[in-house]
Amino acid sequence: xxxxxxxxxxxxxxxxxxxxxxxxxxxxxxxxxxxxxxxxxxxxxxxxxxxxxxxxxxxxxxxxxxxxxxxxxxxxxxxxxxxxxxxxxxxxxxxxxxxxxxxxxxxxxxxxxxxxxxxxxxxxxxxxxxxxxxxxxxxxxxxxxxxxxxxxxxxxxxxxxxxxxxxxxxxxxxxxxxxxxxxxxxxxxxxxxxxxxxxxxxxxxxxxxxxxxxxxxxxxxxxxxxxxxxxxxxxxxxxxxxxxxxxxxxxxxxxxxxxxxxxxxxxxxxxxxxxxxxxxxxxxxxxxxxxxxxxxxxxxxxxxxxxxxxxxxxxxxxxxxxxxxxxxxxxxxxxxxxxxxxxxxxxxxxxxxxxxxxxxxxxxxxxxxxxxxxxxxxxxxxxxxxxxxxxxxxxxxxxxxxxxxxxxxxxxxxxxxxxxxxxxxxxxxxxxxxxxxxxxxxxxxxxxxxxxxxxxxxxxxxxxxxxxxxxxxxxxxxxxxxxxxxxxxxxxxxxxxxxxxxxxxxxxxxxxxxxxxxxxxxxxxxxxxxxxxxxxxxxxxxxxxxxx
RNA sequence: GGCCCGUUGGUGAAGUGGUUCAACACACAUGCCUUUCACGCAUGCAUUCAUGGGUUCAAAUCCCGUACGGGUCACCA
Numbered sequence: 001x002x003x004x005x006x007x008x009x010x011x012x013x014x015x016x017x018x019x020x021x022x023x024x025x026x027x028x029x030x031x032x033x034x035x036x037x038x039x040x041x042x043x044x045x046x047x048x049x050x051x052x053x054x055x056x057x058x059x060x061x062x063x064x065x066x067x068x069x070x071x072x073x074x075x076x077x078x079x080x081x082x083x084x085x086x087x088x089x090x091x092x093x094x095x096x097x098x099x100x101x102x103x104x105x106x107x108x109x110x111x112x113x114x115x116x117x118x119x120x121x122x123x124x125x126x127x128x129x130x131x132x133x134x135x136x137x138x139x140x141x142x143x144x145x146x147x148x149x150x151x152x153x154x155x156x157x158x159x160x161x162x163x164x165x166x167x168x169x170x171x172x173x174x175x176x177x178x179x180x181x182x183x184x185x186x187x188x189x190x191x192x193x194x195x196x197x198x199x200x201x202x203x204x205x206x207x208x209x210x211x212x213x214x215x216x217x218x219x220x221x222x223x224x225x226x227x228x229x230x231x232x233x234x235x236x237x238x239x240x241x242x243x244x245x246x247x248x249x250x251x252x253x254x255x256x257x258x259x260x261x262x263x264x265x266x267x268x269x270x271x272x273x274x275x276x277x278x279x280x281x282x283x284x285x286x287x288x289x290x291x292x293x294x295x296x297x298x299x300x301x302x303x304x305x306x307x308x309x310x311x312x313x314x315x316x317x318x319x320x321x322x323x324x325x326x327x328x329x330x331x332x333x334x335x336x337x338x339x340x341x342x343x344x345x346x347x348x349x350x351x352x353x354x355x356x357x358x359x360x361x362x363x364x365x366x367x368x369x370x371x372x373x374x375x376x377x378x379x380x381x382x383x384x385x386x387x388x389x390x391x392x393x394x395x396x397x398x399x400x401x402x403x404x405x406x407x408x409x410x411x412x413x414x415x416x417x418x419x420x421x422x423x424x425x426x427x428x429x430x431x432x433x434x435x436x437x438x439x440x441x442x443x444x445x446x447x448x449x450x451x452x453x454x455x456x457x458x459x460x461x462x463x464x465x466x467x468x469x470x471x472x473x474x475x476x477x478x479x480x481x482x483x484x485x486x487x488x489x490x491x492x493x494x495x496x497x498x499x500x501x502x503x504x505x506x507x508x509x510x511x512x513x514x515x516x517x518x519x520x521x522x523x524x525x526x527x528x529x530x531x532x533x534x535x536x537x538x539x540x541x542x543x544x545x546x547x548x
Numbered sequence: 549g550g551c552c553c554g555u556u557g558g559u560g561a562a563g564u565g566g567u568u569c570a571a572c573a574c575a576c577a578u579g580c581c582u583u584u585c586a587c588g589c590a591u592g593c594a595u596u597c598a599u600g601g602g603u604u605c606a607a608a609u610c611c612c613g614u615a616c617g618g619g620u621c622a623c624c625a
C-alpha cells in the first residue's frame with residue numbers, strides 16, 4: 001500500500017492529471033507585459049467598497065497593459081453564500097463599466113478558462129489534490145472539531161504557537177494503511193497539505209506595494225479540502241485557479257499578507273511560479289477616536305449600493321477611489337483633463353502602505369465638479385435614469401414636463417464657470433422644488449433685512465407695475481432703478497460710502513424679490529428663475545403679499 | 549500572546565540624506581468679487597514629519613529601542 005493507493009481510494013473517479021488540465025487550459029498567448037488580473041469575490045451578500053476598489057485596480061492593470069481582467073466566483077463556502085449576490089457583483093461592475101472580459105453567469109461561460117465558479121471546478125481541484133497525495137504532500141486528517149479545540153486550548157495554556165504543525169499534526173504520522181482503513185470505515189476526513197517548511201527560517205518575498213519583506217516559512221498543515229462538500233479552501237483554490245487561469249497579478253486586501261507563506265509553499269509543491277502580489281491597504285473609517293476597517297453593519301457607505309442610491313455619478317465614485325489608490329491621480333488628471341482614469345498609469349509602488357480613511361467630503365467635491373461640467377441634456381438623462389429607480393417624486397416632476405425640468409437644470413449651466421451646487425442626483429429635488437407650483441406651498445419665508453409687510457408689498461407692486469422684465473440684458477438695471485425710486489442705493493459702492501443716506505441697498509430689494517418668489521433667501525440667479533417661471537406665475541406668487 | 553505591517557496637518561498625501569524638505573487636493577478660516585447662495589480669486593492653516601536615542605558636516609528620509617494603531621493565527625474568504 002502506498003500513496004497512490006490512498007490517492008485512488010479517495011478519488012477513484014478522477015482520471016485527468018495536471019498535465020491534462022495544462023493542455024485544456026494552455027498558457028495564455030500574451031507577451032510578458034500583458035497582465036492577467038482577476039476579481040474574485042465570494043458571493044456573501046453585497047458589493048463592499050474595499051472589493052470594488054480592488055476591482056478598479058485589477059481593471060486598470062489589465063487596461064494599462066492591454067491584458068485581461070476576469071471575474072471568478074469564489075463560492076466554496078456554501079454556508080455563507082447568499083443567493084443573488086453574484087448577480088449583484090456583476091451588475092455593479094457593469095454599472096461602473098468595470099466589465100470583465102471573462103466571467104460566468106447564469107450558465108453562460110464567457111472565456112476559455114472556465115468554469116469561473118469554484119463550486120463547478122471540483123474535479124479540477126481533486127485532480128490536483130490527488131497528485132499531491134500521490135507524492136506524499138497531502139494527507140487525510142481525521143481530527144474532529146473537538147480534537148482541534150483540545151489542541152488549541154493546550155497550545156494556548158502552554159503558550160506554544162497555535163496551529164496544526166509539527167507534533168501537533170497527529171494525522172500526518174498515520175501510516176498509509178491506517179489512513180486507508182479509517183477511510184474505508186467511513187470516518188469523515190479533510191485533506192491537509194503536508195508542509196515542509198520551518199517556521200524558524202525566513203524567506204524573501206516581494207510585495208508590489210510594500211516591497212521586500214522577510215517572512216517566516218509556513219509549517220502549518222492547512223486544510224485544502226473540506227470534509228462535507230469536498231470543495232477546496234481558499235488557500236488551495238487560489239493556487240489551482242490562478243495557475244490554470246494564468247493570473248499574473250493578484251490584487252487582494254492586506255489581510256491576506258499573513259497567508260503568503262502558505263501560498264508560496266503550495267505553489268512550490270507544484271513547481272509553479274507564483275503570481276505577483278499587490279496587497280492593498282484597507283479602507284478605514286473613523287469611529288470616535290479610533291479608526292477601524294469600514295464595515296457594512298455600521299457604515300452604510302461600505303456598500304456600493306449606497307452611492308448608487310444617493311445618485312453620485314459613476315465617474316465621481318471611481319475618481320474619489322482613485323485618490324486613495326494613487327494619490328497622484330488628481331494632479332495627473334488636472335494636467336490631462338481630456339483623459340479618463342483608464343488612461344492613468346496605475347503604480348502599486350505609489351500606493352500608500354497604510355490604511356486610508358475614505359473621505360465623503362472629497363467625493364462630494366469631485367462629484368460637484370463633474371456634475372457642473374455636464375450639459376443639461378446629460379444631467380437630464382442621468383438624473384432621470386436615477387429617479388426612475390430611486391425617486392418617485394422626482395420622476396413625476398420630470399415627466400410632468402421634461403423641457404421645463406431641463407430649463408431649470410440649465411440655470412447657470414453650460415457656461416465657463418458653471419454653478420456647483422449639485423453633488424448627487426438626490427440633491428436635485430430639494431434644490432428645485434419651488435420651481436413647481438404643484439409643490440410650492442411654503443409656510444416659512446426667509447426674509448432678510450426688509451421684513452415690513454407694507455414695504456414688501458410696495459416693493460413687489462412697484463416692481464411688477466414699472467420694472468418687470470425677463471430680458472437678462474436689462475433685468476438688473478431695472479432692479480437698480482426700482483431700488484433708486486424707493487430710496488435704496490442702486491449700487492453697493494454708493495451705499496457703503498454713506499449707508500445712512502439710504503433705506504437699504506439693491507441687495508435688499510433683490511432679496512425681497514427672491515424670497516417673495518421662492519420663499520428661499522438662497523437661490524441661483526433670480527433673473528433666470530423669473531424667465532423660467534414667467535410673468536403670470538410670478539405675479540400670482542407676489543400677489544399674496546400685496547396690501548391695499 | 550507569537551508573527552507581520554504601519555505611524556508626515558482635520559482628511560487623502562508628495563517628499564527616501566542637503567540645492568524651496570514640508571508640494572498638491574479636500575475640509576476649515578478670513579478677505580475680495582457679487583442681487584442672495586454657490587462659483588471664481590487672494591490669503592491663512594504641520595518651526596515640523598508618533599517618540600527616545602544613534603550614524604552623519606547634514607535626517608521626515610539610514611539604524612536601534614519605545615509607544616500607539618492595524619492585520620493574522622478556522623473544514624471564512
